[in-house]
Amino acid sequence: MSVTVQSVLDRVQITLQDTTGVRWPAASELILWVNDAQREIALFKPDASATNETITLVDGTKQTIPSTGNRLLSVVRNMSDTALNNGVGKRSIRIVEREVLDAQTPDWHDPTVSGDAAHGSTVKHFVYDEADPRNFYVYPGVSGSTHIEIVYSANPATVTDSDDLAVPDIFANAVYNYVLYNCYMKDAEYTGNNQRAGNHYQLFMASVTGKSQLDQITNPNANASTNAANVAVA
Incomplete structure (x- = not known):
C-alpha cells in the first residue's frame, strides 16, 4: 500500500503538537515542503x-x-x-x-x-x-x-494532501524530516528550534545518502565483470 501525503502530514502535525494546523497550516505550508522534499530527494538520489x-x-x-x-x-x-x-x-x-x-x-x-x-x-x-x-x-x-x-x-509530480507520495515509499521518513526541518526553521528565533531544524535536516540527508550507500552494496552490477567473464568462458 502506497504512503499517502496525508499520513506524512499527520505525523508531522503530531510531532509539532499542532494537529489543527494553526501555526503550520497544512494547505499553505506543509504541502509545499512535501513537494520541496520530493524534489530534493530526486536531486540527491536521481534514481528515486x-x-x-x-x-x-x-x-x-x-x-x-x-x-x-x-x-x-x-x-x-x-x-x-x-x-x-x-x-x-x-x-x-x-x-x-x-x-x-x-x-x-x-x-x-x-x-x-x-x-x-x-x-x-x-x-x-x-x-x-x-x-x-x-x-x-x-x-x-x-x-x-x-x-x-x-x-x-x-521531476516528481506535484502532490496534494489527497495523493500518494510521488517518490518511493521508502523515502517517507526523509520527506517527514525535511518538512519538520522547514517547520522549525520558520521559528528559528525561538530557543532550540534552530538546533531541531538542523537535526531533522541531518536525518533527511542520512536517509537519502544512506540509501545511496546501501544501493552500492546491493547493486546487482557489482559482480557484472565476473559474470561477463563467466559468460564469455561458457
Missing part, C-alpha cells in the same frame, strides 16, 4: 524518480530526454517501431566515450557520413556528458523513425 520509457528519436545524433526529466540515467536498447509502450526489444545499446568516436570517425555527426557511421534506423552506442544531463548523442545518427528504451530521472 527513475522512469523507464520508450521514446522516438529525432533525426541526427543529438537527442533529448522527455520534458519531465531531470537527467538521463541509462539507454537500454532499440525498440520496434510499433506499440511504443509494449514494443519488441531489438539490439542493445552500449555507452561509449565521445573521444573514441571523435578520433575514429570525426564526421560521425554529419548526416551524409558513410561507412559504419552512416545514419540509419538502428543505434549501437550512445554518448553522455554529465555536464549536460538532459541531452545525449547516439551512434550512428538516425534518419527516419527510430525508437529506443531509456531510463531517466523525472
Whole structure:
C-alpha cells in the first residue's frame, strides 16, 4: 500500500503538537515542503524518480530526454517501431566515450557520413556528458523513425494532501524530516528550534545518502565483470 501525503502530514502535525494546523497550516505550508522534499530527494538520489520509457528519436545524433526529466540515467536498447509502450526489444545499446568516436570517425555527426557511421534506423552506442544531463548523442545518427528504451530521472509530480507520495515509499521518513526541518526553521528565533531544524535536516540527508550507500552494496552490477567473464568462458 502506497504512503499517502496525508499520513506524512499527520505525523508531522503530531510531532509539532499542532494537529489543527494553526501555526503550520497544512494547505499553505506543509504541502509545499512535501513537494520541496520530493524534489530534493530526486536531486540527491536521481534514481528515486527513475522512469523507464520508450521514446522516438529525432533525426541526427543529438537527442533529448522527455520534458519531465531531470537527467538521463541509462539507454537500454532499440525498440520496434510499433506499440511504443509494449514494443519488441531489438539490439542493445552500449555507452561509449565521445573521444573514441571523435578520433575514429570525426564526421560521425554529419548526416551524409558513410561507412559504419552512416545514419540509419538502428543505434549501437550512445554518448553522455554529465555536464549536460538532459541531452545525449547516439551512434550512428538516425534518419527516419527510430525508437529506443531509456531510463531517466523525472521531476516528481506535484502532490496534494489527497495523493500518494510521488517518490518511493521508502523515502517517507526523509520527506517527514525535511518538512519538520522547514517547520522549525520558520521559528528559528525561538530557543532550540534552530538546533531541531538542523537535526531533522541531518536525518533527511542520512536517509537519502544512506540509501545511496546501501544501493552500492546491493547493486546487482557489482559482480557484472565476473559474470561477463563467466559468460564469455561458457
